[in-house]
Amino acid sequence: MNQPNYRLPKRKDGQKTFERIIETARKLFSKNGYQATSINEIIHKAGIATGTFYLYFDDKFALYSYLLAKYRKAIRKAISEGIGGATTRYEKERLGLRAFLKFAWEDPLAYRIIWESMFADQKLFREYYETFAHDYVRQLSHAVETNEIRDDVDLETLSYILMGISNFVGLQVLFRDTLTEQDLDQMTENVMKILNSGMFK
Numbered sequence: 109m110n111q112p113n114y115r116l117p118k119r120k121d122g123q124k125t126f127e128r129i130i131e132t133a134r135k136l137f138s139k140n141g142y143q144a145t146s147i148n149e150i151i152h153k154a155g156i157a158t159g160t161f162y163l164y165f166d167d168k169f170a171l172y173s174y175l176l177a178k179y180r181k182a183i184r185k186a187i188s189e190g191i192g193g194a195t196t197r198y199e200k201e202r203l204g205l206r207a208f209l210k211f212a213w214e215d216p217l218a219y220r221i222i223w224e225s226m227f228a229d230q231k232l233f234r235e236y237y238e239t240f241a242h243d244y245v246r247q248l249s250h251a252v253e254t255n256e257i258r259d260d261v262d263l264e265t266l267s268y269i270l271m272g273i274s275n276f277v278g279l280q281v282l283f284r285d286t287l288t289e290q291d292l293d294q295m296t297e298n299v300m301k302i303l304n305s306g307m308f309k
Contacts, residue, residue, distance in 0.1 A: 130171075134221060135217070180236060198304070
């Protein structure tokens with residue numbers, strides 16, 4: 109596929125329309141999937157003219173790419189704010205995981221949008237996780253230098269292990285019929301117990 113091409117609105121009224129398109133697409137993509145959602149359906153549900161859609165997006169892929177990038181930024185922001193003034197790698201992992209689980213809890217559609225990229229465009233899906241992994245490796249490298257984590261493990265593999273844990277514990281959050289802040293705390297502490305001591309006696 110071609111590189112996504114979208115244009116951000118320059119006026120406040122345009123911003124409202126832009127956000128309506130994004131929110132409509134978010135719900136339709138998560139409900140029906142990328143392939144089964146048409147531009148015409150997005151236009152109809154958003155209540156806009158056809159020309160208005162193309163004022164901001166060249167095609168459906170451009171819209172989806174923007175939405176995925178928006179989620180990536182939102183998750184990064186949530187984790188960054190979550191770790192706050194944490195100074196150790198242990199605390200950053202604990203608070204970062206807690207922030208991610210809360211994000212998944214508060215926005216359950218996020219998973220569907222992100223994983224739908226596997227079907228929308230595999231390159232987009234790959235870039236999404238490789239970008240996270242690259243940044244993770246950089247952070248873990250610093251923790252190796254400060255002697256906080258072991259230096260005999262490949263950091264790229266470790267980054268995917270940690271992302272995998274977050275992703276699938278996030279599914280545990282989504283699968284719960286009821287959930288509390290205390291449940292999130294308990295899940296987080298259980299993960300950290302495994303990370304800190306390992307699963308084998």
